[in-house]
Amino acid sequence: MYGHVADLLADKGRQVYTARKSVTVHEAVREMNRKRVGALVVIDDHRPVGIFTERDVMRRIVDEDRDPALTLIVEVMTPDPVTATSSMSVEDAMALMTARRFRHLPVMEEGALIGIVSIGDLMRWVTLHQAEHIDRMAEYITGRA
DSSP: OOOBHHHHHHHHOOOOOEEETTSBHHHHHHHHHHHTOSEEEEEETTEEEEEEEHHHHIIIIITTTOOTTTOBHHHHSEESOOOBOTTSBHHHHHHHHHHHTOSEEEEEETTEEEEEEEHHHHHHHHHHHHHHHHHHHHHHHHTOO
């Protein structure tokens, strides 16, 4: 009903912010703040090996009293993140993220990282398309179509 992840990426863009697994949490958080994002895909030799999110900072750094300047993101990232393909439906992506309780979903195609979607991106997309559907239904019902 709402299309595929590819449709959303075509609208939002395919920009993905990444970090090498050798950077510190301090460096990664600064980059996240500069880019105004809640997650970085962690790469090794151009391959995604993990995802580092705001939740990782809260749970694995702040709550454990770790020094972000001395901790590498590879030590506290979520390894082997769940990914989507561009052909996955928006509904399936939302269901997956809701069921697994995460907010960022890297998108892979033929072994390459081609984008990332957040639960906010998905909600915005669905809301936009629901509004369009409601408008079309109202036009039909009132005979304006």
